[in-house]
Structures are given as C-alpha cells and as structure tokens.
Amino acid sequence: MSATTLSRGKENDLGGSSGYLKWQAKAAPYLFIAPFLILFAVFGAYPIIKSLSLSFYATNGPKDAVPVGIANYSFLLSDPDFWIAVKNTVVYALFSIFLQLPIALGLALLLSQDWVKGRSFWRLAFFSPNLMGQVFVGVLFAILFQPQFGLINIALNKLTGGYIPLDTKWLNDSANVMPALVITSIWMYAGFNMIYFLAALQSVDKDLYEASAVDGANLWQQFRHVTIPAIMPVITFVLVTSTLGSLQLFELPYLLLGNGPGPDNAGLTIIMYLYDRGFVTGDLGYASAVGWTLAIGMLIISLIQVKLTGASREA
Amino acid sequence: MGRTIGRFALYIILVLAAILALVPFVWLIAATVKPSQDMFVYTFFGPRVTFKNFTELFTTVPFARYIINSVFIACASVCVQLFLSSLAGFSLAKYQFKGKKFVYLLMLATLMIPGQLTIAPTYELLYRMGFVDTYIGLIIPAAVSVFGIFLFERSMRQVPDELLDAARIDGCTEFRIYRDVVIPVSRPMIGAFCLIAFMGAWNSFLWPQIMLHSNHRFTLPIALNQMVNLYSQSYGLLMAGTFLAILPVIALFFLLQREFVAGLTAGAVKG
Numbered sequence: 001m002s003a004t005t006l007s008r009g010k011e012n013d014l015g016g017s018s019g020y021l022k023w024q025a026k027a028a029p030y031l032f033i034a035p036f037l038i039l040f041a042v043f044g045a046y047p048i049i050k051s052l053s054l055s056f057y058a059t060n061g062p063k064d065a066v067p068v069g070i071a072n073y074s075f076l077l078s079d080p081d082f083w084i085a086v087k088n089t090v091v092y093a094l095f096s097i098f099l100q101l102p103i104a105l106g107l108a109l110l111l112s113q114d115w116v117k118g119r120s121f122w123r124l125a126f127f128s129p130n131l132m133g134q135v136f137v138g139v140l141f142a143i144l145f146q147p148q149f150g151l152i153n154i155a156l157n158k159l160t161g162g163y164i165p166l167d168t169k170w171l172n173d174s175a176n177v178m179p180a181l182v183i184t185s186i187w188m189y190a191g192f193n194m195i196y197f198l199a200a201l202q203s204v205d206k207d208l209y210e211a212s213a214v215d216g217a218n219l220w221q222q223f224r225h226v227t228i229p230a231i232m233p234v235i236t237f238v239l240v241t242s243t244l245g246s247l248q249l250f251e252l253p254y255l256l257l258g259n260g261p262g263p264d265n266a267g268l269t270i271i272m273y274l275y276d277r278g279f280v281t282g283d284l285g286y287a288s289a290v291g292w293t294l295a296i297g298m299l300i301i302s303l304i305q306v307k308l309t310g311a312s313r314e315a
Numbered sequence: 316m317g318r319t320i321g322r323f324a325l326y327i328i329l330v331l332a333a334i335l336a337l338v339p340f341v342w343l344i345a346a347t348v349k350p351s352q353d354m355f356v357y358t359f360f361g362p363r364v365t366f367k368n369f370t371e372l373f374t375t376v377p378f379a380r381y382i383i384n385s386v387f388i389a390c391a392s393v394c395v396q397l398f399l400s401s402l403a404g405f406s407l408a409k410y411q412f413k414g415k416k417f418v419y420l421l422m423l424a425t426l427m428i429p430g431q432l433t434i435a436p437t438y439e440l441l442y443r444m445g446f447v448d449t450y451i452g453l454i455i456p457a458a459v460s461v462f463g464i465f466l467f468e469r470s471m472r473q474v475p476d477e478l479l480d481a482a483r484i485d486g487c488t489e490f491r492i493y494r495d496v497v498i499p500v501s502r503p504m505i506g507a508f509c510l511i512a513f514m515g516a517w518n519s520f521l522w523p524q525i526m527l528h529s530n531h532r533f534t535l536p537i538a539l540n541q542m543v544n545l546y547s548q549s550y551g552l553l554m555a556g557t558f559l560a561i562l563p564v565i566a567l568f569f570l571l572q573r574e575f576v577a578g579l580t581a582g583a584v585k586g
Contacts, residue, residue, distance in 0.1 A: 021486065024488050024489055024490075025483070025488075025489055028410065028488075028489030029406045029410035029411075029412040030406075030412060032402045032403060032405055032406035032410075032489075033403050033406040033407070033418055035402065035458070035459060036399065036400075036403040036418075036459045036461075036464065037418070037421075039399075039455075039456075039458055039459045040421055040425065040459070042440075043433070043437060043440075043455070043456040044421075044424075044425055046436070046440065047432075047435075047440065048428060048432065048433060048436075050436035050439070050440075051432055051433060051435055051436045054435060054436055054439075107332060110328065110329060111329075113325070115322060122333060123576075124572070125332075125333040125337055126332060126336050128336060128337065128340070128565075129336055129339070131514070131561065131564050131565050132518075132561050132564075133514070133517065133520070133536060133561075133564075134518065134520070135518065135520045135536040135539060135540060136518070136536070136539065136560055139539055139540075139543055139553055139556075139557050140339060140343055140554070140557055141339075142543070143346075143553070143554070144342065148355075149354075149355035151338070151339070151342050151358065154358055187335070187336070187339070191336060195579060196579075199576070199580040200580075248429060248430075248431060250520075250521060251521065255540060255543070258543070258544070258547075259540065259544065271431055271521075274431060274434075275521065275525075278435050279438075284435040284438065287434070287435045288435045288436065291429070291431050291432040291434065291435065292432065294429065294431065294432070295428065295429050295431075295432045298429055299427065
C-alpha cells in the first residue's frame, strides 16, 4: 500500500522530483518484498518457534498453559490411538504412491500418444474430479458408498453378477473404510497427477525415441531407458508432493465418516488426531507436539524420496 | 491390423476411465432434480424433474448467505494474494538487492513447513489479536502465497529489461512500472494464479472450521458439513447444496483452463 501513495505523490510533484525518483528506485525492491517478509515473520516464523515451545506445555484453550517438559511427546508416543492414526495415514500414503500414481502415469502415457484424438477432452474429463474440494467430494461419496441404494454398490453388484452384495457396508465396516478412502482418492487425484506426467511426457525430445528405435529398442526398453529418465524430475516432484499431501489427509475421511474417525478408528488420520486433541479437546500444546512429530516425519520421508529418485536417475 | 486392434483397446480404456471420472457428476446432477420419493427408485434421472431441492435449500438454511460469504472471502483472498505475491515476484525477478538469497531461503523454508504445524500458535495469536470468528482471521494469514511468488518471479523474468528502462527514462516510478508495464504482460500467469488461489480459498475447510464460530459467517464447506450432520437423510438437499458449491470453480476453470494447466505445471516441468 505504501508504494501506491509514493507513486501518487510523484505525480503531484513534477518539478524537482529527480531526487525522489532515485530514492524510490533504490527502495522499490525492498518495499515490494516487505509485505511477504512481514507476513512471514508474523504467520510463519513466529508460529513455528511458538509451536515448538508450546509443544512443551499442556494448555486448556488459548489462555491457560502449564509447562510439562517432554510429557506431550512421551504421551504421544505411548498413545495407541496415535499409532493407529500413523498406521492409517501411512497405509493411505502407500496406496497413493503405488496405486494412484501408476494409474496417473498410465493415463498420461495413453494420452501422450500421437494418434490419440480429442486429447483436451480426455484431459478435462480425467481432471474434472479435482475441481471438487475434498469436503464436497466427501459429502457426495458418503452417499455414493451407502449400502442398498448407493451408486457404488449398485454398480459393483451388477458388474460382478451379484457377487458383491447390495448391502455391502463401506463406511460402517472397519475393514472397508480404507478401501473406500483409497477409491475416493484415486477418483479425485489420479487425473490431477496425470496433468503433471502428461506435461512432462510431451516435453520429452522426440529424437530420443527415434534414436532408440533405430538401435532396436522395444517399447518397454524405450519406456525404461528413455521415458523414465527424461521425466524423472517430474516423477520426483509428484512423488514428494502427493506423499506430503497424503500424510496430511484430513477432510476426506472427516466428511466421509461423519466428522469422526469411523468404526474402530479405521479412518483416524494424524491430522484428524491433531484436530481432535487440539481444537475439540482444547490442548493446543499437545496439538503442537503432534504437529512437530508429523513435520519431522514428513521431512525425513521426503528427503529419502528425493535421495532414492535422484540415485535411480544416475544409475 | 494388430496396431488398429491395440489402438481400439486403448480407446476403450480411455472411454472407461472417462466414464468412471464423470459418472459421479451425472449422479450428483440427477439427485438434485429428483423428488425424494424417486431418489432410490431410479439410479440416475427419474421421470419427474423438480427444483424443490433448490428452493428448500434456501429456505431451510441461509444458503444465500453462505454463498455470499464464500464468494466474498475467496475473492478478497485472491485479490490480496495476487497483489502481494506478484509484487514480491516482481521484486525478485527484476531487481538485485541485498538479502535476496535470504528471501529465497525463507520461501523454500515456507514450502517445507506443513501448515498444520502452525495452526495451534496462529490460532492463539489471532485469538489474542481478537480476530477469531472474523474474515480477517481467514484472509490475513494466507495473504501471501509463496507458490504465487515463485510463479510470478518465473514469468516476470521473461519481461525484457529494455522495456522497464524505457519506462524509467519516461519518468515512471518503480510501482508504475509494476502496474502499467509488468502486470499487463503477465496476464496468463495472473489467470492461472487466480484460479489456483480461488480453488484453495473456496475449498478451504480446516482453518475456517477452527476460526469461524457464528453460523452467519460460515463458508460453504463449513455450512455443508453442518448440513450433513443436521439433515443427513435429505440427500436431495445435500446434493443441491454440493452442486451449487462446486459450480463457481467449474465455471472459472472453463474460463481459464489453458492458463491453469500452464500455471500448474510451470514449477514442475521446465521448458
């Protein structure tokens, strides 16, 4: 805002403004970056430091805090509910990596073929589920997963000739909660990640394929030795971002399971655990300890992923 | 011959995948116009078409108010983010200044920090500032988008320095150069960023759920979640609400589709 007033002032003061012009040219980069720095200080740096110190307190709402040392962390690590949340979140992330991403890459490989007609239509169709936010997807799929009349049971029942019964419970049966979550997230995110893979595939140098074809490489060898190395940076990017996204899963199960963890905590995720302990129970200190534990876990996992994919690029 | 059959099989996969992706939308639209007695008699559209679900939506809950709240918050948030992020991006793209490396470092650090880590202390801070249950409390913590700074820094680097120097010789201030030279040529990136930022603000759930307490301030995701808890059996009502809630994003996407894909992949794919 200050920059606006500066430029106004200049327009009013035409004579003798060269000193001002010089000053504002020097100050401009700092003034332009200042809002980011101020907001970072207040809503980035401060909360991070504060959350670290807060994680050593037991609090009751924002007002009253009692120092407890590392008790939050030791309680966290001994709480079976936390480990259920970790297990669920990790299982979900593994399905994202090993099921959803290959589907996304497969669709992108199909669409990157030269002979495919109507590419922008297919791309739009596959991407469209991502336009719905997780909350709205949750509301819709909670109904689609209903026994008896839900679309998913009707379709599965018809396709399997009655093998999958109409009254299959998805969200009320602890064994089926995770499959339901995975199905929903594939619907929502496969097309989204496909966009990245497709953009990468389309920027691969066509000469590389021709050269390898001349050398007698078959389709699989081309894929393995030309395509994969060429799109490795994007694979790393998509792998890391979708893993981080999976580890922060919250809205989808929270909406699908009626604002709770589901039967036998089958849909409890780490963030749901954080939200419940921090904002429903009201212990912001404990929530901060959960947040730091998750952040450290996320950092370690993404470093490992970058290392692994980087190493395979060199091999 | 083998090639034709292969291609045909691959087209079938594409068609099946497209059906899987689009059928839930068709079901959703059908459910909004079915009277409740037809809801489960007909899987998709029934013989009767009604708009009662929509009229009920606006009479049972203050849905118009929720729409206005969401539109206001999303638009305000996008405008603030657009202005501050493009300004910062311009500064990094076109100036040499002390501490620039440090700024990049801060930006990378921000990208690495999960938002959930800062939820509790940010809530505490805003509570002390008196911003709990206000729109300011939703907009200000997200007023600068680091993703946006990267996006604009990248695209504004393409603007030739000669253009900026010419404006300087004409006596333009640096802010006028930003406003009248750099912003007009960055239009594609602005389109992409607006859509991405709008989707983020529009679909945001956890933070508004924590911050907003008064029903008349609720955004659509919060309101819809509450409706699921209150009217869990009124499927027509819930689907009508969901349909209206996703419509603006879909409309905006059709408007900005080309820019959106370019912006989304700008960070990940080079060239």
